[in-house]
Amino acid sequence: MNANFAERLAELPQYLSAHVVLSMCALLAGIVLSIPLGIQAARRPRLAAATLNAASVIQTIPGLALLALMVPLLGGRIGFLPAFIALMLYSVLPILRNTIVGLQGIEPQIREAARGIGLTDRQRLWQIELPLALPVIVAGLRTATVWVVGAATLATPVGATSLGxxxxxxxxxxxxxxxxxxxVFAAGLAIVLDQAIRLLEIAxxxxxxxxxxGVGVFLAVLVAASIAPRFVPPGQAGTVAAGESPGAVQNIAGQTVTIGSKAFTEQYILGALMQRRLEEAGARVVRRDNLGSTIAFDALRSGEIDVYIDYTGTIWATVMNRSEPAGRYRMFTEMSAWLWVEHGILTLGRLGFENAYGFAVSREFSEAQGVxxxxxxxxxxxxxxxxxxxxVFxxxxxxxTxxxxxxxxARTRSMDNTFLYAAAHDGQVDVITAYTTDGRIAAFDLTVLDDPRGVLPPYDAVILVSPQAAQRPGLAAALGPLVxxxxxxxxxxxxxxxxxxGDTPAGAAAWLDERIAEQ
Structure with a gap:
């Protein structure tokens, strides 16, 4: 079996089970909130208008933005909770709207007939109105299901595991x-849940x-199988690495360490490298990949992650809001002191390389324009x-700059980092923001432009440790040799x-680890 395919298949239980639980919890919470509210609103036109307007406003917020907004609103919390709340809010509109429309669409004569035979309001609701409105309500639920399952793939940048x-x-x-x-698996899950709801409606x-x-048992088994084993696979305790003291290993053995990383190749590799070192020391490692810069820092500050690698220029400009230029050593010293005094965050040290923002052009453009x-x-x-x-913009x-x-x-054009280098090479854009340690600069024959006025700050890679993890023994000893x-x-x-x-981040991390050991 192809190694890439085998690795993706091995990840499937963890990602799919987390996606199922997140989607189902958000949908169930949306149903519990929307249907009772829809029943009340269907009888009160002003309430119906107000609730639908509020739900519509939430729906207009892009899914990724709504997910990201939950993190600061929850005090820097990442993971399941912000994703659950955002997706629950996202599910409200179709269920609420269809509940109101379905109940309001019942003929007045039917309600009068129900009153005429002596049914109470509660009896009319459960025996007449809800059964008649059920097809419309279910249509809204099916729409919400597809929306939520699709939007759950966007939960990855806020630290929630999913098919995303x-x-x-x-x-x-x-x-x-x-x-x-x-x-494929997100679409398949949406189809399965949609058809399960359809069968429940028929039943x-x-x-x-x-x-x-039968459908209820299927859904119960699906959720139970997803909850049971696999949000995070257990870390494996390793042996004492060469050159490490047994005391350091004993201090960290058995601890759970959460590693964060941002959404680009270098961060995946460095996250895998730290994971190797910590697992060799006996720790159980949890990964939170694909975090945005501010989300990663907020998560570290609040203790949602224990350690991640950032860059001095990013902390200086984005977190400290410092715009004045500073030399490499001054920036590192002031940044480290500020992080410790203001937030209790420990700067373990610099890894030894700089991944700076640079501006690059194709060699053809450089020669043609004399740039x-x-x-x-x-x-x-x-x-x-x-x-x-x-x-970046x-x-x-x-x-x-x-x-x-x-x-x-100049015109600016935002795109995923995946496509930037090829876009410059193919002439679709003239200049790109490039990472100076990215191997694609040479591969796509790009030229990094000089910065003669020293506008761009240093970007030394540094290991940052949360206030809580800084107090735990062994973590610094395990990661210190990387400095x-x-x-x-x-x-x-x-x-x-x-x-x-086409190597994996884990494979590149293993190569990097071997190179470090040889030094």
């Missing part, structure tokens, strides 16, 4: 089989008790299209192995 893990990781590492797995309408029991530095772009700014990842690095080098007339152990060339080669050779 396949999609986000696959896009960043150019693993199209992984993307296909996420899409209720035709009073087919056996069919209803070697950012200064050279100002004369042609009005004709430029600058491509960047969705985050909201960051101070871009605004400072734009203002200092006179690029205000100063990875140079630019090693990181660039590890990235190239994944992005261009």
């Amino acid at each position: 893990n396949y999609i986000f990781a696959g896009l960043q590492t150019r693993n199209w089989l992984s993307v296909l797995f996420g899409c 209720t309408r035709d009073r087919r008790r056996g069919l209803a029991i 070697d530095s950012l200064d050279d772009l100002s004369a042609i700014a009005g004709d430029l299209t600058v491509g960047g990842d969705p985050e 909201a960051r101070s690095e871009w605004t400072a 734009r203002d200092v080098y006179g690029l205000g007339a 100063g152990a990875i140079d630019d060339d090693a990181m660039r080669e590890a990235n190239r192995r994944v992005d261009l050779d």
